[in-house]
Amino acid sequence: MADPERGNQTSIMGFILLSFGNFHELQILLFLLFLVIYVVTMAGNTAIVVIGVTDQHLHTPMHFFLGNLSCLEACYTSAILPQLLASLLSGDKTISFAGCLIQFYMFSSLLCTECCLLTAMSYDRYLAICKPLHYAARMNSGFSLQLAVGSWLSGFAAATIPACWVSQQIFCGSNEIDHFFCDYIPLIKLSCSDTSRMVLVVFLISCIFVLPPFVLTLTSYMCIINAILRIPSSTGRKKAFSTCSSHLIVVTVFYGTLIIVYMLPDTAALRDLNKVFSVFYTVLTPMVNPLIYSLRNKEVKEVLRKALSKTVTSMSICKRFCAHLLYVTIKCVEWEFIMWCNEANHSVCGQS
DSSP, rough: OOGGGGTSSOOEEEEEEOOOOOOGGGHHHHHHHHHHHHHHHHHHHHHHHHHHHHHHGOOOOHHHHHHHHHHHHHHHHHHTHHHHHHHHHHOOOOEEEEHHHHHHHHHHHHHHHHHHHHHHHHHHHHHHHOHHHHHHHHHHHHHHHHHHHHHHHHHHHHHHHHHHHHHTOOBBSSSSSSSSSOOOOHTTTBBBBBHHHHHHHHHHHHHHHHHHHHHHHHHHHHHHHHHHHOOSSSSHHHHHHHHHHHHHHHHHHHHHHHHHHTSSSSOOOHHHHHHHHHHHHIIIIHHHIIIIIISHHHHHHHHHHHHHHHHHHHHHHHHHHHHHHHHHHHHHHHHHHHHHHHOOOOOOOOHO
């Protein structure tokens, strides 16, 4: 961050995340709200990953993608919310330059990965519903693994370019980031360097990782809905349409807010709303995705039901065992006390 040509400027070694500084009186309420969201998000996504790995019946391409999405959402949320929760609770809003850069890189990588992964999942559902006879041949375990690995590698590779560029920027003057995490747009506003080429490159990356995946995902779901409308059973058509429409709503909100934040011109009206829009794709989407994609799935619900039943049974057995152990312990103590009393009585009688 040092630059000899800017010797008369003070280099910034850390930043202050203003987060929701305009609502000082609501800090505790916001902390509790985001804490509940974080716990629910981690619990839901972790449960999906665990049952997907442990249950043999869920070793299918669809559940493989759901497991990847849940793992991604857990990491995605953990890159942002712990820092936000700590700042809301302690009031310390500072973050080091290295910490800010790491948060920016992790968030950007996982965001790009999710765009690719959602596209792969929509293609998987398209083949399963619209091309069921070709599904097993096309979406085999090898191809689904390639799609998942490709999504992760593409996301982290794409985020490397802006992250390296940000690390080379000169930050001087104000160190206050008007956001609740280290995002690209608030960061470049603090840079004293020429950011024109970086803005162009990041815009192109955003176009590549947002628009094509959104169009492909939207097209896939339109084909799926068209196929669903041809289902003769009204009950089956209604159930399938409900599932796909909920998927489509979540995807539209996710991509729509991304387009508004990263691809529309930076106007004063949108600048005030960007923080609100960011909450949708950074906080709410990771919490909702397990409910929409996984917990409404019949097979997943059945596995969870069995797991909960086993847990309740195990707890009941453990409770009975502990009660029996406590009973035996009390009886032993009583017996020891009686023996001690008898010995005491014999001792007193002998002395008499």
